[in-house]
Amino acid sequence: MASAGKRLNSLEIAARAELKPIGEIADALGLAEHVEQYGKGVAKVDLAAIDALKDRPPAKYVLVTAVTPTPLGEGKTTTTVGLGQGLQHIGRRAVLSLRQPSLGPVMGIKGGGAGAGLSQVVPMERLNLHLTGDIHAVASAHNQLAAQVDNHLMRGAPSGLDPARTTWRRTVDINDRGLRDIVTGLGAGNGTVRQTGFDITAASEVMTALSLSRSLHDLRARLGRIVVGFTRDGDPVTAEDVRAAGAMTVLLKDAIRPNLMQTIEHTPVLVHCGPFGNIATGNSSVVADLIGSRAAEFLITEAGFASDMGAERFFNIKCRVSGLKPDAAVVVTTVRALKAHSGKHRIVAGRDLPPELFDESPDDVRAGADNLRHHIGIVRRHGVPVVVAVNAFADDHASEHDAIRQIAAEEGVRCAVSTHVADGGAGATELALLVTEAADEPSSFEFLYRSEDALEDKVRAIATEVYGADGVDFSAAAARDLAEFTRQGFGHLPVCIAKTHLSLSADPTLKGAPKGWRLPVREVRLSAGAGFVYLICGTMQTMPGLGSTPAAEQIDIDEDGNTVGLY
Incomplete structure (x- = not known):
């Protein structure tokens, strides 16, 4: 050996x-x-x-x-x-x-x-x-919802969805920083002009909903709960409201x-x-x-x-x-x-x-x-x-x-x-x-927090007991959104904290087990379909870019048609 x-x-x-x-x-x-x-x-x-x-x-x-x-x-x-x-x-x-x-x-x-x-x-x-195409099926379902959201807006948004508060983006399974921020709807007859962007498919809420579903019907329900934006009064508009969840589920029948x-x-x-x-x-x-x-x-x-x-x-x-x-x-x-x-x-x-x-x-x-x-x-x-x-x-x-x-x-x-x-x-x-x-050995597994705990308390538990922070600093916008999500009935959901993976803290330069720091929460987003609230700490990219020498530069086929350079 x-x-x-x-x-x-x-x-x-x-x-x-x-x-x-x-x-x-x-x-x-x-x-x-x-x-x-x-x-x-x-x-x-x-x-x-x-x-x-x-x-x-x-x-x-x-x-x-x-x-x-x-x-x-x-x-x-x-x-x-x-x-x-x-x-x-x-x-x-x-x-x-x-x-x-x-x-x-x-x-x-x-x-x-x-x-x-x-x-x-x-x-x-x-x-x-590609494997069996599951990731591409997720992208198709995600983008089908995006297309129906834009069509919904062009048809007058009977749900009351506010174009300025429409949050659903598009997705593709490659690293492409040029797609992070785009404008859609340009040109006569092409829909409502609005700023949006692409995420990598792994960052799609559809992917997470698929991963957490226990059955096809559970998946159908989760997809229907996806929030695509809000009305001018702040009420959530879902994939069910724009009548997209059924088609999304069908696109994912094999992928589940x-x-x-x-x-x-x-x-x-x-x-x-x-x-x-x-x-x-x-x-x-x-x-x-x-x-x-x-x-x-x-x-x-x-x-x-x-x-x-x-x-x-x-x-x-x-x-x-x-x-x-x-x-x-x-x-x-x-x-x-x-x-x-x-x-x-x-x-x-x-x-x-x-x-x-x-x-x-x-x-x-x-x-x-x-x-x-x-x-x-x-x-x-x-x-x-x-x-x-x-x-x-x-x-x-x-x-x-x-x-x-x-x-x-x-x-x-x-x-x-x-x-x-x-x-x-x-x-x-x-x-x-x-x-x-x-x-x-006997396992005494337990959750870190209870479902009935306040969203803010769930965040503090993770920050202090998992990361080792001294506490949490919520921005005014984050505190407002946590209160609003609780009012809307999402306070029972678990929380998912988006931060750097290169440090226990939210600062990628802090190595080891840093002490004397607080977790800064700048933004809160809702993943109602996946079934959690997620909080953004620091600068997070949902669409990665390619480095100066990406692995793709080494991938090719040889004279016999065999793949080389993949590792």
Whole structure:
């Protein structure tokens, strides 16, 4: 086997992988009668599988989250895949539940989202490029609503929708900063002239509504509740009011069915939905988890970004909807991430990290330990047992791994160094064993706040108990909108805080576990269809732009028509 972290060409490895017939993968899960094959290696799973499996014993439910990442991420997806394969190596049956990668990051800074090396989902190219078209179906449903909103305005807006207070934008699944702000309706007979823009499809409320729906009819109801704007009196106007929700649901009839794939070592994978991790839940779908929770001994899922982002939403939004309770959580860290949090290294956006980050320095690792400690505390605050997973790279040093093990021991949690990227499941057996131990411990899972708590109190709970802020500063507009949303009957909803993923705070330059700061809430928006209120802290982009050297520049076909440069 290759050594830990050896750079491997993931696309070449995936191309050489021997796929099992997807029917065999489905049969192993008890889903043979509930799948429809979509080409080689992919199938759609009918939602009837939820009821068909309901009498089976529940799986141990394990979340994979992480420390505050560097711009390139620390390997949650690879660790999720490696853990699933590692469980198979120790004789335990696992199924994974992952998000579908967006073309924006695939063509932008981060590259593919299928894992890496010997711990990836295959067919890797298929997963990263369109899969079964679910993301495009979301974009179609979203834009169908946008078209009907504009038509509604042109026809005199019988609902009373105010063009100046129309909030529904359009969406596309690429990074394109030129579409952030546009004007529509220009030209005679082309509708009402108004300023609007595009978001990336992963940021669409339709995507999040899809991910949180428990059934097709639940999805229909959520789509109908989407607020597209307000009347001059401030009353919300919904997708139901403009008579768009039915057509949107029909466009999503296939997209609501999870996709079944496999890892290189044939571990089953349910791939479904991809909500933005900054402004939305950043988690795969509820229906995928409801199916997976009865299909194996272990259901392993991953939440976007670090535990202050994806894990907090997993605990307080997704689990509130699904009714599932986690048995354990893995906090992924890397040597480079803890060194970055030491404050001794300047990390900027881009594909290259400073070379001194790879010099042997366990002292720098220890200097960045507060960030790891804080994320362990976030998971523990929700009553879930923790395992620390060190995603090992070839540039790491044994002394640095030892330093992380010592930090974990001081916190009283298990820790494994995992070489799954280079060694596949065999490199994650220690992690798998520790996860089985943690999942067997009593879990005292609890939500951070109650549904009946005031929206402001929910925000304060997340800010102080999850982020470590001293308090919250609401702008006058944010305070006004929170009061208005409560008046309109949305006060019972959970909250989702949109902030930078590069810091526990709202300031991306503050590393480690910053103290003595307050969370600034400048704007509040309503996602009534998805089922939460979200608050914007700092400057957030819902349409990313391409960097100076986007990954798309390296993607091409060779003389034989094979894809090259995808990673």
